[in-house]
Amino acid sequence: MTFDMVREAAKRPHTDPIVTVAIRSDGSIESVTFVRSSGVAAIDDAVRRIIYGQTPNLPFQPALARDFDVIEIRRTWHFDTAIRLY
Numbered sequence: 001m002t003f004d005m006v007r008e009a010a011k012r013p014h015t016d017p018i019v020t021v022a023i024r025s026d027g028s029i030e031s032v033t034f035v036r037s038s039g040v041a042a043i044d045d046a047v048r049r050i051i052y053g054q055t056p057n058l059p060f061q062p063a064l065a066r067d068f069d070v071i072e073i074r075r076t077w078h079f080d081t082a083i084r085l086y
Contacts, residue, residue: 027057
């Protein structure tokens with residue numbers, strides 16, 4: 001799905017999705033969890049595609065990997081003329 005298609009889908013009534021991404025120490029994605037869905041399947045699917053499209057991530061630095069197997073990053077996604085993460 002292109003950003004133009006997401007922009008069209010975002011014209012429909014929706015909420016800004018809140019998404020938690022769990023990343024393993026090797027940089028792979030363990031899970032993508034929607035804390036709050038946008039309410040529009042096309043937007044939620046686009047968020048998933050964007051996240052998985054950015055893989056592989058770099059492995060954790062050794063100091064971080066000593067303390068953590070997985071880190072979770074939670075962001076609110078906002079779609080307008082750009083994709084904004086809060």
